[in-house]
Amino acid sequence: MNAHLSIRGVHKSFGANEVLRGVSLDVPRGNVVAFIGASGSGKSTLLRCINLLEPIDDGEIVLDGTDISAPGFDANVARRDVGLVFQSYNLFPHMNVMRNITLALTHAAGADKSAAESTAMDLLTRFGLADKARTYPEQLSGGQQQRVAIVRAVALKPSVLLLDEVTAALDPQLVGEVLDLIAELRTSGMTMLMATHEMSFAHSIADTVCFLHEGTIHESGTPQQVLDAPREERTRAFLARTNRR
Amino acid sequence: MRKTKPLVALALTAGLLLAACGDDGDSSTADTTVAAEETATADTTATADTTATEAAAGGTGNECTAGKTLGEGKLTIGTGNPAYSPWVENDAPESGEGFEAAVAYAVAEELGFSKDTVAWVRTSFDEAIQPGAKNFDFNLQQYSITDERKKTVSFSDPYYTSNQAIVGFADSVAANATSIADLKDLKFGAQAGTTSLDFITEVIAPSSEPFAYDDNAGAKAALEAKQVDAIVLDLPTAFYVSAVEIEGTKVIGQFPANAGSGADEFGLVFDLDNPLVECVNTALAALKDGGELAAIEKQWLSDKTGAPVIATE
């Protein structure tokens, strides 16, 4: 099958601690996969491995038929095609919003300044942040910062977007605007993998939900299958704990 | 238990303070020779005597010096740290070896002090000629008598007259200079704050600014590193440097006595308006008349002539 992104038997350890113990998954183009699981189950690590921020110990990551995890493969090329957005936004504080977005465009993707700025402006306008173009990150609210972070990742036109618990650090009122943005990206056909705690959001937009437990995918299926009627005992226990919130 | 600790600390501090205060030699030299003192009170100022009168061991000065010295019955003399040859040999003025050490002891004897009632202290060159109270009766470190210095310290009559001299490498451009004109394009070095440096800037007036150093050690190091072509010093030191200290150098020349600010006359340095100056001048006069000063000079500074004279016109 011609999956957009294929993860096969990925193992990752930090010292003596084995965090990923053989994760395998095929993601068709335009699909949204939601990872759920307890802290320490490996969600963040998995996303960081797909983006090649962490080198994997064993297994393969194949994007559009190319093994990007192969030794010697230029990680920077892969990273332009696989965007990663962090829980703590990580915007560059010494640059304004516009520069945050255009930096990678001009230096990593080789675009010229005016092309980069117009791309950035289009995206900012599309997501309602046009008037913030010249402000600095510290002057924005959390929700705005996270939306800028997503725009920054999307500006490089990646074919896959990874979202690592992007709403976990936000106030509840600000979560909505970020989720709206993600929903819009989905409509435009972006393949996305997201680690999240937002069960209702996962339910509404994910095509596949994977429950990660102790470094492996314990259960996976449609949202209806995994979230509404989980087969596995551990999945049920996890969902019971989180739903009590 | 707890009470004794602060007491111990207090005792230690007090002890340290006492030790520090008692260090100007007051308590150290023993006053064991009380008996000898009586015999030494006889008038010892030499008149027509050609040989210096030997004061009895434990001599505490004469009528003139009474009450004018820092320490009662003692003479405190200051010199440099380190003190260089040929002025003091082996940096040990107590040995009496070296021109200035010998002159100091001759003056002391003339004043009625003996070797064991003379104490030495060390000061830097600058320290002794600054305004303010001194920790010595007089200080000798080849100090030239100048009008500016007379504003802050008092000088005795001169005990030595020296010309300025230039030292450089025998195989260098500087070596063949015979007139001031030949020297204009050379790079000079000298100790800062000395008449030697003034001599360079005022008399030689070279085309490039000279280098100045904290002490002659710096000037010598610069000469060896060939950062300067020549250094200016008083004549005796110049001979010592070229003969013993830096290989391959020679005294290129000396300047005549009427050059610029005049030949340097060395004087003993005293606190401003110190009454002891009179006594010392009397002693110096006696030593000169008696030929003793000349003898000391001959013994320690034998190479007074021998360097070519450089014309200043």
Add this chain to the structure above:
Amino acid sequence: MNSASSNGPSRASARRAFEEQRRRRSIAIATTSTIAFVALVVVLVPRMPRWDRVKQSFFSGEQFADSFPRLLDAFVLDLKIFAWSVPIILGFGMLVALARVSRNPALFPIRALCVIYVDLMRGVPVLLWIYLIGFGVPGLGLERPWNSPLLWGTVALCLTYSSYVSEVFRSGIEGVHESQRAAARSLGLTHGQTLRLVVIPQAVRRVIPPLMNDLVSLQKDVALVSLIGPIEILRQAGIDKSKFANFTPYVVAAVIFLCVTVPLTRTADWLLARERRRTGGTRVAA
């Protein structure tokens, strides 16, 4: 205690009045104590028994005027040395800092060398390095003008100050959170680009105050070059002091130094404040 009614506006105005009164009181106390102190100094000091002598020794107007042009001329040398040294020190200091924070195993020998370099240069007094390098290197047999004490004295200064500055830079770089690097790398920026565009700009902004400290200190240590010959301002002040038996030349030198260091530090403060205003969010008031 508080007789104000629960009426909003009057409670607010009561608070304003209270704070106004408190502010006026603290200003009054501050002003009076400052005036009192200055008055004490200005009135009492001249009445001390030997003030005239001290004034003549340290603050002689005549001597000031006489020494000033000479010292200003000598100061040009200090400025030249400073102007040459600063870019070299900043550049070399940054290189050493980068070498020390790099995690590339291949660079281990360079990292080790940098540690030794920093330990040595910092551990030994600058004075000793000036003598060792300023006299020692030329003494090995260099010809003029390569044996110039100005050249090697400046080299000694640059080597020692680079070691101090490299540690300041290193702390700045290590203070930039790892997540900044992660974000930059995730966007496809190379290691070098990440350092240059994201890490170093943030690191440098953080360490401007301690860096300024080092630069002001450098400006004064430039005078150490005089130990090996060149006559710069402090040496000239010393020569004048010996010649005229007066300490006023040192006061002249101090005034000239302040004319440079004070604007320097105020400019740095202003730059920092401007940066904070531009990028900052809300600040806690008082």
